[in-house]
Amino acid sequence: MNKIGLVIGREYFTRVKKKSFLVTTILVPLVIIGFYAAIIAITINGGSDKQSFAVIDEANLFNGSIETKNKSISFHFIQNSSEKDFVGKYKDSGYSAFLYIPPFNLEKPEQFVLHSQSTVSLTTTNSIERIINKAIEDKRLVAQGIDPKKYEAIAADVSLRNTIDTKEGGKQSMAGVAYAVSFACGILIYMMMIIYGTQVMRGVTEEKTNRIAEVIVSSVKPFELMMGKIIGIGAVGLTQFAIWIILMIMMQFALPLIFPDMLSQVNNAASNPESASMVTNIAQGLSSLPVTKIVLAFIFYFIGGYLTYASMFAAIGSVVSEDQNEAQQLVFPVLMPIILGFVIMMQAINEPNSNLAIFGSLFPLTSPIVMMGRITYEIPVWQMAVSMILLVGCFFLFTWLTGKIYRTGILMYGKKPGWKEMMKWAFRKS
Amino acid sequence: MNVLELQNIKKYFATQKAVDDISMTIGQGNIFGLLGPNGAGKTTLLRMITGIFYPDSGQILFDGKKFNALDDARNIGYMPEERGLYKKMKIGEQALYLARLKGLSRSEAMDSIKKWFVKLEMESWWNKNVEDLSKGMSQKLQFVTTVLHKPKLIILDEPFSGLDPVNANLIKDEIFNLAKNGSTIIFSTHRMEQVEEICNHIVLVNKGKKILDGTVHEVKQRYKDNVYQLGATVLPEHLMTHIFEIVKHEPGRLLLKLQEGTTSNDVLKYFINQGIVIHSFHEVLPSLNDIFIKLVEGTSNARAFQNV
Numbered sequence: 001m002n003k004i005g006l007v008i009g010r011e012y013f014t015r016v017k018k019k020s021f022l023v024t025t026i027l028v029p030l031v032i033i034g035f036y037a038a039i040i041a042i043t044i045n046g047g048s049d050k051q052s053f054a055v056i057d058e059a060n061l062f063n064g065s066i067e068t069k070n071k072s073i074s075f076h077f078i079q080n081s082s083e084k085d086f087v088g089k090y091k092d093s094g095y096s097a098f099l100y101i102p103p104f105n106l107e108k109p110e111q112f113v114l115h116s117q118s119t120v121s122l123t124t125t126n127s128i129e130r131i132i133n134k135a136i137e138d139k140r141l142v143a144q145g146i147d148p149k150k151y152e153a154i155a156a157d158v159s160l161r162n163t164i165d166t167k168e169g170g171k172q173s174m175a176g177v178a179y180a181v182s183f184a185c186g187i188l189i190y191m192m193m194i195i196y197g198t199q200v201m202r203g204v205t206e207e208k209t210n211r212i213a214e215v216i217v218s219s220v221k222p223f224e225l226m227m228g229k230i231i232g233i234g235a236v237g238l239t240q241f242a243i244w245i246i247l248m249i250m251m252q253f254a255l256p257l258i259f260p261d262m263l264s265q266v267n268n269a270a271s272n273p274e275s276a277s278m279v280t281n282i283a284q285g286l287s288s289l290p291v292t293k294i295v296l297a298f299i300f301y302f303i304g305g306y307l308t309y310a311s312m313f314a315a316i317g318s319v320v321s322e323d324q325n326e327a328q329q330l331v332f333p334v335l336m337p338i339i340l341g342f343v344i345m346m347q348a349i350n351e352p353n354s355n356l357a358i359f360g361s362l363f364p365l366t367s368p369i370v371m372m373g374r375i376t377y378e379i380p381v382w383q384m385a386v387s388m389i390l391l392v393g394c395f396f397l398f399t400w401l402t403g404k405i406y407r408t409g410i411l412m413y414g415k416k417p418g419w420k421e422m423m424k425w426a427f428r429k430s
Numbered sequence: 431m432n433v434l435e436l437q438n439i440k441k442y443f444a445t446q447k448a449v450d451d452i453s454m455t456i457g458q459g460n461i462f463g464l465l466g467p468n469g470a471g472k473t474t475l476l477r478m479i480t481g482i483f484y485p486d487s488g489q490i491l492f493d494g495k496k497f498n499a500l501d502d503a504r505n506i507g508y509m510p511e512e513r514g515l516y517k518k519m520k521i522g523e524q525a526l527y528l529a530r531l532k533g534l535s536r537s538e539a540m541d542s543i544k545k546w547f548v549k550l551e552m553e554s555w556w557n558k559n560v561e562d563l564s565k566g567m568s569q570k571l572q573f574v575t576t577v578l579h580k581p582k583l584i585i586l587d588e589p590f591s592g593l594d595p596v597n598a599n600l601i602k603d604e605i606f607n608l609a610k611n612g613s614t615i616i617f618s619t620h621r622m623e624q625v626e627e628i629c630n631h632i633v634l635v636n637k638g639k640k641i642l643d644g645t646v647h648e649v650k651q652r653y654k655d656n657v658y659q660l661g662a663t664v665l666p667e668h669l670m671t672h673i674f675e676i677v678k679h680e681p682g683r684l685l686l687k688l689q690e691g692t693t694s695n696d697v698l699k700y701f702i703n704q705g706i707v708i709h710s711f712h713e714v715l716p717s718l719n720d721i722f723i724k725l726v727e728g729t730s731n732a733r734a735f736q737n738v
Contacts, residue, residue: 003531006527006530006531007531010519010527014516014518014519206517207514207516210514210515210516210517211510211512211513211514212514212515212516213514214477214482214508214510214512214514215508215509215510215514215515215528215575216528216531217482218480218481218482218503218506218508219503219528219531219532219533220503220531221500411477411482
């Protein structure tokens with residue numbers, strides 16, 4: 001056991017001391033922060049990209065003016081011109097698009113056209129459609145003898161609040177936050193498996209092709225060498241994630257200090273009340289989640305998933321030689337369930353209790369990722385227990401089998417063994 | 431006392447009998463040559479002695495006790511034929527790591543590393559990476575990491591390949607020193623002139639079987655052809671005799687092979703009676719190289735072996 005510690009120490013420190021570790025550890029949060037900054041910048045400057053539309057209103061639907069809350073769109077009415085004449089001119093007159101409203105039948109409104117040089121975005125089309133619908137509705141109300149102002153007073157606009165009842169009392173749910181938490185946890189586990197799994201594989205192949213494996217296994221058991229490598233690299237991954245999380249928390253506090261007026265700007269820019277209370281909504285949404293359960297489950301599946309796959313990656317690394325193409329072929333069947341797990345997770349976030357989601361969160365090769373998709377919802381205790389037991393069992397089984405493949409593979413040179421050959425090694429007695 | 435004793439060791443792989451019933455004993459302080467053509471089973475045998483493989487049957491005794499790979503790892507140093515070191519690891523750290531894997535404490539390991547680095551003039555390497563070293567330099571480093579923990583049994587698979595004569599001599603002297611201080615050395619190689627120079631006991635394996643075992647002197651005696659070399663000032667062109675046959679006839683030098691039942695004295699008598707003035711006469715023992723080729727030739731593996 002003392003020797004496993006030495007192996008872990010070597011795997012850990014040689015990687016952590018590398019310059020590339022420092023670079024990725026610092027660059028990744030910077031990229032993420034840059035991404036945030038870009039989003040904020042877009043939110044703030046969203047209004048700068050003004051679009052002006054020309055309108056020929058032959059039906060006189062709008063009475064010469066359109067009121068809109070959206071400040072990035074403006075409408076200009078063109079008098080004494082026909083659709084045919086103006087189609088060739090609107091661009092030169094500085095309009096990005098041209099809305100033509102022909103005389104129409106109030107019972108059956110149709111033939112409205114929006115001319116443009118390139119496809120108009122869906123949001124813009126939708127908001128113009130809404131404006132036209134509203135105008136037509138008003139006209140119809142008047143035709144029925146109803147005052148549109150009175151109708152507006154009558155119309156109801158209810159927003160539904162979802163409250164989750166727990167023993168501690170009602171909490172407000174926020175589907176978006178739950179979704180984001182699930183997604184982030186799933187992505188992290190997915191990344192851990194693939195990035196650090198392939199690192200284990202490369203490390204093993206390196207030891208094999210450098211022929212150092214032979215020197216080492218004359219002093220340590222091959223299994224200790226394999227586990228030492230897996231644990232050491234796993235610890236590197238945990239360190240990296242921990243640094244990222246700490247950096248991000250620090251940034252959250254530091255940003256308002258560095259740019260004091262940024263937040264207020266964001267709030268000003270978001271003129272409608274929905275996004276103004278976004279921050280409070282997120283906080284509320286987070287507090288509605290079973291945080292302890294999520295954190296514990298995340299750590300369990302994070303480590304369990306990594307360990308289960310790392311041993312497979314180690315076995316693959318032990319059977320290939322320098323040729324990276326060989327590795328590619330063997331890695332594919334191992335990557336399949338990981339990717340499958342990710343796909344099922346995306347579905348499980350929306351349908352946490354579908355049969356597929358339940359199966360995916362129990363099946364040990366996909367459960368670490370899929371379970372994250374369901375984690376913000378109530379999961380029956382038996383499902384959680386079965387999933388965890390299966391994962392642990394799978395880890396032991398796989399490590400035992402792959403350990404045998406590893407032990408044989410690491411000292412074999414020359415031809416790459418096939419799956420059949422590897423299975424033979426795995427199930428051999430001694 | 432025997433450091434290592436192999437009793438009827440067998441190791442079969444799917445396609446071949448890599449080691450097929452080999453027994454041998456190696457006494458303490460010996461420099462033991464393990465010879466054989468490529469694919470004879472040497473590496474498999476060595477891997478069983480280092481505990482990397484388990485024999486299918488048979489027993490290995492180390493220091494008189496049943497060999498246990500984990501406990502005895504500390505007493506064995508193994509330098510495989512294909513050298514291996516971590517390329518991107520500092521040399522000092524690497525030596526320390528390998529020594530500690532053998533069971534040395536940090537301070538013991540440091541002392542030993544310093545001693546060896548000074549001895550082989552490697553002090554300045556400590557903070558270099560292995561990838562910065564030339565092939566010969568990394569060979570030296572590999573040798574040092576093999577003997578750092580003062581093992582009782584040192585196994586060297588082709589230790590001189592890639593070393594220049596100066597460094598090869600340096601390592602050779604260290605090997606003699608280690609043997610003098612009580613370490614036993616197993617030396618596996620194809621290079622027969624090195625074996626003659628260094629080893630005092632040899633075993634030849636071919637196709638998984640032991641075909642020769644003995645001290646270098648014994649082996650040479652056993653395989654000698656009764657060939658003698660005679661030097662004389664003037665030698666007659668034609669020598670008619672039934673007591674020897676001529677192997678080679680050069681001016682002033684004669685290589686002759688005794689016939690069955692004759693002795694070297696008969697030869698001398700013959701020449702003296704002829705009135706020829708002899709100034710040298712000695713037996714020519716076969717070189718290990720000749721013996722090796724003679725024993726291995728004709729088997730299917732012989733072609734794979736390169737005569738050095």
